Amino acid sequence: MISTLFKFHGGVHPPEHKLESAATPIVEVPLPQRLVLPLRQHVGNVPKLQVAVGDHVLKGQLLAIADGMISASVHAPTSGTIVSIDEQLIPHASGLPDLCITLQADGEDRWVEHRALEYRDLPKAAVLEALRAGGVVGLGGATFPSHVKLREDAQHPVRTLILNGAECEPYITCDDRLMRERADQIVRGIEIMQYLLGAERCVVGIEDNKPEAAQAMRDACRLSSIPIEVATVPTLYPGGGAKQLIKVLTGLEVPSGKLPTEIGVQCFNVATAYTVHRFIHHGEPVISRVVTVTGKVARPGNFEVPLGMSIAELVQAAGGAAPESTGFVMGGPMMGFNLPSAEVPVVKATNCIIASAPDLFPPLPPAMPCIRCARCADACPVNLQPQELYWFAKSSNLEKARDYHLFDCIECGCCSYVCPSRIPLVQYYRYAKSEILAADKAKQAADLARERNEFRLARIEREKQERAAKHAQKAAGAKADVAGDEAKKAAIAAAMARAQAQKAEVVPQNTADLPPAVQEEIAGIDARREAVNEEKQEN
């Protein structure tokens, strides 16, 4: 049943630290008093507000509706009153505030009217539209709106549907627990996804450090109406990266800069399949998720958390942070980020909260020089040469960094992890990427501005010509209406030429300070060069 597995290059084996939080079942946290819901919890457009301050809303009620194709809606996790809509700190690596809806819970937790969708009786487009309205996004961390990925594309039919239950990052166990406890519901979601995509093959990839989850999924898949394979893949970080998992399960590589559909594959997180099921079969939009709380907390574990609950409250539910804890990391230790504050809310992307401490995540010693040992290159899952990229990034040789495929870097952190010189390599790549993007943007803006200016000068000139022509026409009377369009074109051409000439004039001259004799000489040379150029053009 299970076909051969393949290998991707590199990878590392950091200490897993999964046992701490994986031992106990998912606990539903007590309903918080106040919920802060950022409008943008996904990749794409900010959804449009549907409520105002003072409105009373029910659990599951739409608060903001998806705007455009790549966007997702936001719903009320419980019933209550909207008390403010303003900018607040959100859990994002940038540490910048964003627009949030604050909901004061009324404690009744009363549902809005909702019902299951008979998805097989509806056109697929209607089901996708419903998923868009249901706020379904990828819960593996990327939070890309799922309805976009579930659309059938005649040009790139999806043959293989891959469900990602690899959960390769240390500490994180939310998918593990979800698969152990709600495997049947995940499988219901997979069935819907398979139906929408028309995939021939469905595979769930689970790392072999989660045997209970794999067994639960296998049992659930056996009862499914469609054939679903469960493949245990070797535990090797970052084996849960979509491209890496696709390679391991199919042997195919997603071409650089392309989507998996290019090779007939689509990949979703198992938790996303779960939310698809909850929405289609129960009408429940995405208003909560399972979050691992671990690290320096009294009772590490997994929690079913309403979106919008503050991290501080969530950590309280896990018995509170230990006194030596110095902050919170969202995500895993390899790719996560330090939260700007414990007051930020849980969002759709929050898969794990780690209460950190210096002995858990010791600060890096001062970096030593690169000794070119190439351990980073051996560990890179993309087969890049991180030591070269580091060199280029450090010397701001950004073009070279791009040539050496900087933008294929997935920022998994393997290179930094193995570096014996403790160079924060990924940080250099993030910096170089942002510098290149900023430079590209600036160049685009400059090009646009120049084009606009040239066009404007040409237009002004043309208008002047037209006015002059009109005056001339008036003076000459109606009889002079001959050359017509030809004259107009000539006038425009002349105007363009003048604009060009004007542009040429403003080219800075660095000869102004030279003695007159030299200036004359230079002018002479320029004139001769001009003459030669003209001659060349004529020939």
Add this chain to the structure above:
Amino acid sequence: MSQSPYISGSTSVSVIMLKVLLALVPGIVAYVWVFGGGVLVSLTLASITALVSEGVMLKLRNRPVRPFLMDGSALVTAWLLALALPPLAPWWLVVVGTLFAIVIAKQLYGGLGYNPFNPAMVGYAVLLISFPVIMTQWPAPLALAHAQLGFADQLHYIFSRGLPVDVQVDAITSATPLDYLKTQLKLQHALADISQAPVFGVVGAKGGELVTGAYLLGGLYLLQQRIVTWHIPVAFLAMLALVAGASSLLDPVHYAGAGFHLFSGASMLCAFFIATDPISGPTTPKGKLLFAAGIGLLTWLIRTYGGYPDGVAFAVLFMNICVPLIDAYTQPRVFGHKL
């Protein structure tokens, strides 16, 4: 706290260098067994010179002294150079070579991580060119020497070139097999006769092959510890064995075989400790193969046709020059890209 990743592996530069030093210990033990304790004096002299000159240079260059002295790289350079020199070399030879390696070849190029040439080999090459007589005057293995020098006599000889009254220099030195082979071949002697000389052991040099075997042992430890990858040792030894084997097969009268080349001179030291220097070597897997095969070929060429008995140092330095080119043309295929 900064950005992810928040965790890192346990291998540091110091750990790498310490393991390299550890891997040299069997070779040193065998060395003392075969040639006496004189090499310990060279090692100590080179170590002290390396640490002091590295410290002074760091200070002059306004770099932090402690972390760079602690990284162990200066000691690795010192030990490799000391082991490459004749064991009873005069003290100043060791000091001058080490100074050149650390000050010129390493620190003036920017210190750890920035030297394009293998510092120990630069030091060795400078000494070989400047003091060819001393550099090729190897003491005979204790088993072959006509006179035995005790450790105190060796010390005396190293520091003042003085010998006990009844001992002549000729009594304690002998040509190395590589040297002997070269001169005898020039005299039109056949290989079969030459290799009957007492300086030859089972496969390589008498006594020397024991040291070489101990280096191999240390090298296998480095492989097992993943301090070095297999590419460079395998490619170097394979290429050396290939050209030596092929030439001796075609003309057994004039060319020594693969076994002799692998277990003579600095072959094993080069395979696992010298050519594997990451800083002055290439980084791509294919590049490492090319680089090491090049060293193997050049080593054999210089040994066979060149002016010096052993060719490792010049072969390594020459291939060091090619590293940027090798790296540029051996970039591996990136995930999701076509070749």
